[in-house]
Amino acid sequence: xxxxxxxxxxxxxxxxxxxxxxxxxxxxxxxxxxxxxxxxxxxxxxxxxxxxxxxxxxxxxxxxxxxxxxxxxxxxxxxxxxxxxxxxxxxxxxxxxxxxxxx
Amino acid sequence: xxxxxxxxxxxxxxxxxxxxxxxxxxxxxxxxxxxxxxxxxxxxxxxxxxxxxxxxxxxxxxxxxxxxxxxxxxxxxxxxxxxxxxxxxxxxxxxxxxxxxxxxxxxxxxxxxxxxxxxxxxxxxxxxxxxxxxxxxxxxxxxxxxxxxxxxxxxxxxxxxxxxxxxxxxxxxxxxxxxxxxxxxxxxxxxxxxxxxxxxxxxxxxxxxxxxxxxxxxxxxxxxxxxxxxxxxxxxxxxxxxxxxxxxxxxxxxxxxxxxxxxxxxxxxxxxxxxxxxxxxxxxxxxxxxxxxxx
Amino acid sequence: xxxxxxxxxxxxxxxxxxxxxxxxxxxxxxxxxxxxxxxxxxxxxxxxxxxxxxxxxxxxxxxxxxxxxxxxxxxxxxxxxxxxxxxxxxxxxxxxxxxxxxxxxxx
Numbered sequence: 001x002x003x004x005x006x007x008x009x010x011x012x013x014x015x016x017x018x019x020x021x022x023x024x025x026x027x028x029x030x031x032x033x034x035x036x037x038x039x040x041x042x043x044x045x046x047x048x049x050x051x052x053x054x055x056x057x058x059x060x061x062x063x064x065x066x067x068x069x070x071x072x073x074x075x076x077x078x079x080x081x082x083x084x085x086x087x088x089x090x091x092x093x094x095x096x097x098x099x100x101x102x103x
Numbered sequence: 104x105x106x107x108x109x110x111x112x113x114x115x116x117x118x119x120x121x122x123x124x125x126x127x128x129x130x131x132x133x134x135x136x137x138x139x140x141x142x143x144x145x146x147x148x149x150x151x152x153x154x155x156x157x158x159x160x161x162x163x164x165x166x167x168x169x170x171x172x173x174x175x176x177x178x179x180x181x182x183x184x185x186x187x188x189x190x191x192x193x194x195x196x197x198x199x200x201x202x203x204x205x206x207x208x209x210x211x212x213x214x215x216x217x218x219x220x221x222x223x224x225x226x227x228x229x230x231x232x233x234x235x236x237x238x239x240x241x242x243x244x245x246x247x248x249x250x251x252x253x254x255x256x257x258x259x260x261x262x263x264x265x266x267x268x269x270x271x272x273x274x275x276x277x278x279x280x281x282x283x284x285x286x287x288x289x290x291x292x293x294x295x296x297x298x299x300x301x302x303x304x305x306x307x308x309x310x311x312x313x314x315x316x317x318x319x320x321x322x323x324x325x326x327x328x329x330x331x332x333x334x335x336x337x338x339x340x341x342x343x344x345x346x347x348x349x350x351x352x353x354x355x356x357x358x359x360x361x362x363x364x365x366x367x368x369x370x371x372x373x374x375x376x377x378x379x380x381x382x383x384x385x386x387x388x389x390x391x392x393x394x395x396x397x398x
Numbered sequence: 399x400x401x402x403x404x405x406x407x408x409x410x411x412x413x414x415x416x417x418x419x420x421x422x423x424x425x426x427x428x429x430x431x432x433x434x435x436x437x438x439x440x441x442x443x444x445x446x447x448x449x450x451x452x453x454x455x456x457x458x459x460x461x462x463x464x465x466x467x468x469x470x471x472x473x474x475x476x477x478x479x480x481x482x483x484x485x486x487x488x489x490x491x492x493x494x495x496x497x498x499x500x501x502x503x504x505x
Binding site: 006008019020021023066067068070072 | 185186188189191193194344347348
């Protein structure tokens with residue numbers, strides 16, 4: 001199955017800029033469907049970016065984050081060619097992860 | 104000459120409306136003769152249309168108008184450029200590509216229905232079908248392709264149609280819009296009908312498409328910045344942050360109608376097909392920028 | 399006539415007016431509602447033929463029916479009359495826009 005995570009990491013000097021787009025419904029549990037039934041809450045609870053085994057970005061999310069979230073951040077200490085591992089867990093226990101090379 | 108008559112939003116009383124009519128100047132009638140279409144001049148219209156917007160926004164390059172609100176506001180443009188690096192329509196685009204290449208149950212594909220296998224042809228839609236005597240839009244053509252191959256048609260306002268048209272638009276990116284109006288009185292009438300629809304006020308708020316997109320591009324409507332009408336369909340279909348999802352041209356026409364408190368027509372109604380024809384024609388030469396992202 | 403007598407006379411006149419139904423604020427009947435609704439629906443139908451219905455007209459019609467179902471005929475008639483006015487305004491808009499659209503046209 002295709003990954004839900006699209007990521008681009010670019011190193012300039014000692015700073016690496018990371019952008020990620022994650023495919024996820026991020027349902028709040030407050031919206032009703034066409035039949036009037038509540039669409040149950042379904043959202044990413046934890047999103048982790050790791051470099052060399054160290055967590056460089058950790059997000060604890062709730063229902064306030066919109067569908068298909070986009071994340072952008074920078075961190076120091078990585079080099080071109082290094083691996084960046086991204087993983088998420090949602091409230092239903094589903095997970096996904098991917099590893100990208102820093103360019 | 105372009106005249107503006109701003110009338111107050113319609114109250115429930117016809118009396119207010121009457122006062123409004125009395126106060127406005129009625130333009131000299133240039134009613135088109137349906138037999139000879141005397142008076143319908145799409146070339147002159149398109150020239151005037153383009154000149155209106157380039158005069159109003161001399162700093163905006165012609166091809167930039169297709170970026171809608173981003174061509175009107177520098178800060179918004181910067182945010183959009185950043186977002187385009189990781190465009191929110193990417194998922195729909197991928198889905199659309201998969202859908203397009205997946206055969207129907209009978210083994211045929213969308214490619215069998217379209218010229219050039221459906222690749223790089225979006226800029227030719229809508230076109231006037233002389234056999235049918237009506238305007239055919241891309242969305243309509245896609246559903247007809249499905250039905251011709253015993254597949255159920257897609258809703259014009261939901262994700263599937265948006266994904267398919269996103270892919271087809273993508274294969275035409277940067278190609279200039281290229282709408283033809285054949286020398287056929289019915290085609291000219293359809294064009295004129297679309298033009299009329301565009302400028303006609305509707306809904307309790309008494310707005311026409313022109314009220315926002317000709318009179319007020321670059322200005323705010325609540326928290327949104329209005330797009331100019333020139334090239335407004337070139338970015339379709341669009342991922343709208345407001346919708347948290349992708350939307351077709353049909354969806355946009357319908358939501359615009361209800362926002363003026365007009366009861367929307369059925370998707371792909373004659374009026375919608377014709378207004379899409381008009382808006383696309385006056386944008387001839389401007390690049391296809393779809394699929395797009397909007398606030 | 400003494401002050402007391404004219405006062406009594408005025409009260410009696412009021413009483414007669416009230417009971418005779420000449421007082422404008424009497425309770426509305428279902429028949430009145432049905433008439434008002436029929437007029438509103440006919441106007442909305444015409445607006446539909448002109449392909450120019452307003453969402454607010456539809457909302458008022460629905461409100462009228464809902465009020466009537468709950469037995470509130472005063473409210474139902476108010477809503478039906480509002481719907482009628484809105485529908486008529488939408489018809490006026492459609493017919494006048496047949497020429498007036500040209501005022502907005504870029505030429």
